[in-house]
Amino acid sequence: MFSPAKPLQPDIKVGFILLNHFTLISVAGLVESLRFAADASFSSQQIFCQWELMTWNNQPVTASCGMRMTPTTDLDLDRPWDYVVLAGGLLEETRSPPAGLVQLVQQLHARGITLITLCSGVFVAGHAGLLNGVRCAIHFTTRDEFRQRFPEAIPVIDQTYIADGGIISSPGGTTIDLAIDLIRRHCGTARADKVRQYLLAPDEKTKKPRAKKVSVAPAPPAYQNGLVSAAVEYMQQHLDSPAPLNDITAFLAVSPRQLNQAFIKHTGDTAVVYWRNLRLEQARKLMANSDLSVTEIANACGFADASHLIAWFRKQYGETPASFRRRRRETERLM
16 A cells, blocks of 8 residues: 655755845855754754755856855756745846746745745745735835835835745845744754754844744645635644545535646645645644654544554655654754
8 A cells, every 4th residue: 555665854845046146144044044953963964954055047146245156956846845945135136037937936836835035036926926915024125116016015124024825025134033933843943942052043032122023833835726725724724634535525515526636736736645745744743842642643633543644654754753753852862
């Protein structure tokens, strides 16, 4: 029934698309935070966190400070990225982005991959038509032009980042807060605290009040298809239920064939596979962040029993739930 297990999977995978004249400090804040969280020591091994620095046309780019950057790999959007970062900078490069880049961004959003826009990268998302009714954290110096170009968007200038509509927008400057919140969500509190400590970032309880943020709390991905979005929302609300797919199709008044066709087109998976993957991701979070037993987690995530969860967990992540929890806790003890 089960194919061979996958290799051990990282907790978070981030692809960066560097636009010409991007803001170096914003990218560095994310990359350095991922680097500190990526292994148990400080060897910069991409074990728990993985990232690549790419450009949309595979050509070198220059940061706004003049530093020349060569991509670490060719553009690869077929990898299962958790986030793709559009790293912008000077407006001259994002006012009229290339049609190929705009189409690429539209495709990523349609697949449900969360986009992170840095600095003027949000202009590219606007050109892709993704910001209608969406709150965006933008730099105060670009507010007037942003409003003129994207009147349906909702610009905000007093927040360090905002997550809305499948897009996390950051106005530029330091991105360490955003990075630490992403790491806490995907890798756990211990590794987020490690990053904060080694980057000398103030603790939330002790730092002085400043610009606000809107947390990257888990939310159903935003798909450009109403049927898929409604189904995913239903799945998110019923992770603990072993209900059959027919319950969703009855709720949405569609046939299983219609639902599966929509899911395959917009997510690449059938509805059943997508729902199971949501359950497995929830089980993984509970293994990392709770003391619940495997049986309790199986029940909380809609699996028939512990054996059912263990088999699918091993296939998806390359290890058993117990092995995953043990490895995580051994890593945290080393920090």
